[in-house]
Amino acid sequence: MFCKQCGKPIDDGQDLCEDCKAANANQNTANNQQYSQPQNNNVNYNNYNNNNNNNSNGKSKIAAGLLGIFLGAFGVHNFYLGYTGKAVAQLLITILSCGFLAFASSLWGLIEGILILTGSINTDAQGNPLRD
Numbered sequence: 001m002f003c004k005q006c007g008k009p010i011d012d013g014q015d016l017c018e019d020c021k022a023a024n025a026n027q028n029t030a031n032n033q034q035y036s037q038p039q040n041n042n043v044n045y046n047n048y049n050n051n052n053n054n055n056s057n058g059k060s061k062i063a064a065g066l067l068g069i070f071l072g073a074f075g076v077h078n079f080y081l082g083y084t085g086k087a088v089a090q091l092l093i094t095i096l097s098c099g100f101l102a103f104a105s106s107l108w109g110l111i112e113g114i115l116i117l118t119g120s121i122n123t124d125a126q127g128n129p130l131r132d
């Protein structure tokens with residue numbers, strides 16, 4: 001009986017000699033090392049600070065708008081917001097005309113009241129934003 005690979009004489013019942021068995025055993029097994037690539041999850045979360053300029057000291061948009069709608073003829077909403085010039089003009093139109101032109105100043109105030117409520121007028125005379 002001889003080794004199938006190298007032909008050395010070996011014992012019966014064996015296919016390979018000791019040398020060849022050792023060589024087969026030492027065959028390089030597939031080197032399956034998988035190099036996992038490190039994942040750079042450097043996601044930059046830009047934390048935008050949503051600084052809502054809710055000026056708690058701001059004048060009320062609702063109050064100013066309603067004043068304009070109901071008391072616009074007297075310029076009350078403009079006095080409230082600090083637009084003194086417009087306020088005096090509306091007040092004088094109403095008073096000096098003995099009310100005859102009150103419809104005009106009332107309409108003026110009504111329009112301004114609506115503009116305030118809709119946000120078209122959104123600051124007071126000092127430029128401070130009105131609060132909701």
Ligand SMILES: [Zn+2]
Pocket residue numbers: 003004005006007008016017018019020021
């Ligand atoms: Zn052999």
